[in-house]
Amino acid sequence: MTKDLRIKSQVFSDEKRAPNRAMLRAVGFTDEDFLKPQVGIASTWSEVTPCNIHINELAVRAKQGAKEAGAAPLIFNTITVSDGISMGTEGMRYSLPSRDLIADSIETVVGGESLDGFVAIGGCDKNMPGCMMAIARMNLPSVFVYGGTIKPGKLEGKDLDIVSVFEGVGQYNSGAIDSQELTKIECHACPGAGSCGGMYTANTMASAIEALGMSLPGSSSNPAETDEKRNDCFDAGQAVYHLLEKNIRPRDILTKEAFENAITVVMALGGSTNAILHLMAIAHSADVDLSLEDFNKLQKKVPHIADLKPSGKYVMQDLHDVGGVTAVMKLLLKEGYLHGDCLTVTGKTLAENLAEAEDLKEGQKVILPLDQPLRANGPLVVLKGNLAPEGAVAKVSGLKVTRITGPAKVFDDEESATKAILADEIVEGDVVVIRYEGPKGGPGMPEMLSITGILVGKGLGDTVALLTDGRFSGGSHGFVIGHIAPEAQVGGPIALIQNGDIVTINSEEQILNVEVSDEEFEERRKSWTPPPLLERGYLAKYSRLVSSASKGAVTDYFEE
Incomplete structure (x- = not known):
């Protein structure tokens, strides 16, 4: 056993550590285990969401892999919040904060137990970047495993997913379908375990993490309820031991070039706007300088080639069936879009990994040729202007229009805006501001x-724009712009606009402006006061610690 693997044996050989050894004997350790590296398996298993309900089994497989490789593995848990279930309720306010809470909790266990390395398994939207933030912070040999995508639901020969249900509510409200049809959609949309099936936030982040080099090849595409996913977890347990042998750490992998690879893959696949927020947060944890300008630079260069939901036709299962994200990356590397010399958790470079991968299947329709893309450039666009001086994020895939100029209809919360839309108070050409x-x-x-x-x-x-300093789901599509910064709570311009102000959104020129002069803004500011913040609980702490969305909305960004 190499010196780097003897951290635990050195600690436990001290006779003063008998109490520590006694505690671990109670959970099954033997004399031999005290001579092995102690590897954690960070599990996000939970029954509150289908995204994570199967992860307990996957954690056991990762533990088996680590044990057979020669480690002493231990499973521990963290939390998860289901975005799909909390959507449209007060519970959604806990979603993004849960990301940082998950990162904190994994850091706390890994640090508190002095683990030598760990495997982190995530399934739902926020526990994936949360796991990666902890991996980047701790900088111990680590591997991330994605819990995998759900199978598509089926109804009358058509594929369904969770977004089908949300859009079904709008169809019901407009009279296009009746309540019985809506119930059928609800009952068939989610057939089992796994994360939401389109190129929404979970599948986007899984793809980005594989492109970062922090998960094994194929991890982002292998569906949840398959032997491929179970083997993926076993192999990750083995891989973390080999990283310990070679002393390869996350920050050896998480370079600026690796983040550029992740952004490139997200743009090519037409991923979620949340990828911008989460990649910036992971980069912050890894001490990598990543900004909104980096996304815009690559957006101009990378074509959108994946015909995936929410704006396209196919789901992640379909992509897996034709070769998966690994095959897409192989195509991108061949055409010069990726940095092939980046190190990965296999101990090999990205180019070495992809040399062993299969090409996309002949005749497949999920991924378009690079010279015949859906868009010549990426669909995630950072906008700036006098309404968003620090930036805002739009997803323009599938849109028939690139510019809207119209009157603002301003709401101070999502609920009142929703009521206005359902009451037909919003018409074509309006710009809804929440x-x-x-x-x-x-x-x-x-x-x-x-x-x-x-x-x-x-x-x-396509005819109503929606602006907010909040976020949009990876399942959202339409003319929607989120992450407006500075936000209203800190006195950003979005706090000062009024009903009837003329707003212009131009995704081609990357502009977000309102026809209000600086002088008028200053006059309005004199009568503006921020709403009070919460006084107790986690959200109260979060609201006082969290940074701007333009910095990744992290809770450990401290300006000098």
Whole structure:
């Protein structure tokens, strides 16, 4: 056994450590285990969401892999919040804050137990970046495993997913379907374990993490309820032991070039706007300088080639069936879009991994040729202007229009905006503004899949713009712009606009402006006061610690 693997044996050989050894004997350790590296398995198993309900089994497989490789593994748990279940409720305010709480909790166990390395298994939207933030912070040999995508639901020969239900509510409201049809959609949309099936936030982040080099090849595409996923977890347990042998640590892998690879893959696949927020947070944890400008630079270069939901036709299962994210990356590398010399958790470079991967299947329709893309450039666009001086994020895949100029209809919360839409108070050409939903003001920067689903269901997805300092789900599509910064709670311009102000969104020129002069803004500011923050509990702490969305909405960003 190499010196790097003897951390635990050195600690436990001291006779003063007899009490420590006694505690571990009680959980099954033997004399031999005290001579092995102690590897944690960070499990996000939970019954509160289908995304994570199967992860206990996967954690056991990862433990088996680590044990057979020569480690002394221990499973521990952290929390998860289901975005799909909390969407449209007060519970959504806990979603983004749960990301940092998950990172903190994994850091606490790994640090408190002095683990030598760990495998982290995530399934739902926020526990994936939460796991990665902890991995980057601790900088111990680590591997991330994605719990895998759900199978598509089926109804009358058509694929369904959770977004089908949200859009079904809009269709029901507009009279396009009746309550019985809506119930059928609800009952068939989610057939089992796994994360939401389109290129929504979970599948986006899984793809990005594989592109970062922090999960094994194929991990992002292997579906949840398959032997491939179970083997993926076993192999991850083995891989972390080999990383310990070679002393390869996350920050050896998480370079600026690795983040550029992740952004490239997200753009090519048409991923979620949340990827920008989460990749910036992971980069912050890894001490990598990543900014909104890096996303815009690559957005101009990388074509959108994946015909995936929410704006496309196919789901992650379909992509897996034709070769998966690994095959897409092989195509991108061949055409010069990726940095092939980046190190990965296999101990090999990205190029070495992809040399062993299969190409996309002949005749497949999920991924378009690079010279015949859905868009010549990426669909995630950072906008700036006098309404968003620090930036805002739009997803423009599938949109028929690139510019809207119209009157603002301003709401101070999502609920009142939803009521107005359902009451047909919003018409074509309107620009709906929902404010005080940012990281501090929400608090928690809630996602707004419900309201975007209703707009699409009512046929307004291309003709009504929706602006917010909150977020949108990876399942959202339409003319939606989120992450507006500075947010309303801290006095950003979005706090000062009024009903009837003329707003212009131009995704081609990357502009977000309102026809209000600086002088008028200053006059309005004189009569503006921020709403009070919560006084107790986790959200109260979060609202006082969290940074701007333009910095990744992290809770450990401290300006000098």
